[in-house]
Amino acid sequence: MTGDFCSVFVEVVRSSGQWRYLEPEALMGKWEQFVADCERGYPYDREDYFNDRTFRGSIEDVLNAPVLQDFSEMVVFRTRVEIIDARFRPLLIPDVFPKFGEEEWWLRGLVRYARRKLVSEVWESFGVEIAEVE
Template sequence: MNQRTANFQEAFSSFIEASGRWRDTTPEALLGRWSKFVDDCERGYPHDVEDYFNDLTSRDSLERALNSVELQVFPEMSQLRARVKGVDSRFRALLIPDAFPGVPEEFWWARGMVNSGRKRFVEDVRREYRLNLIEIE
């Protein structure tokens, strides 16, 4: 890791920590958390609905970083943006769009709901939000 990359990592982590996130504050860790969440959703989300919304916070944190003025000075942001976009496209393909129309459109990942999951998740979503998802065994 060169000095410029180290500076980016440090600046990114400081920004994320200042927003209240206490773990997965490096670019790689945060992107990894988002990617793992999407992997889980592709296989059928295996946890409860509370965990689902908690896991979505990784994308919220990435969005804040991608839009932060102070991090735009780092060339590494364009690479991170491209990698996030790749994971995002996988997630978008899984969504029931506009499941939560009260959420602003720019937060599309929270406005939609994955269309399938494991039994516990599917039952939680049906009970809490009256959305019918595909149950994956």
């Protein structure tokens, strides 16, 4: 793959299965917004929560893509991911979904608190209790 950082980035993200938010700022923005929503108490339903976590999987594909490693922009991108991840990790009850590999920590864990909709759906679907916030 050849081209500038953004075009190569888009191809990597597209190959990960993501069909929207392909550019670096867009993908990072979605991950950051998801984490911010979780910090306040995730306000949407279970389907949205599990869908929004997929942004981090696409980010992981980017972080591990050999074709992107020589771009200087990756240093900034990686640093921003680390900062956002550091905000998200403490929000999780670890290992709720142990079938995911340990390297997919964002999929293994579940937020500790959320709004009523997600709280009730998580309890009904998985029997896992998380705190409700208003």
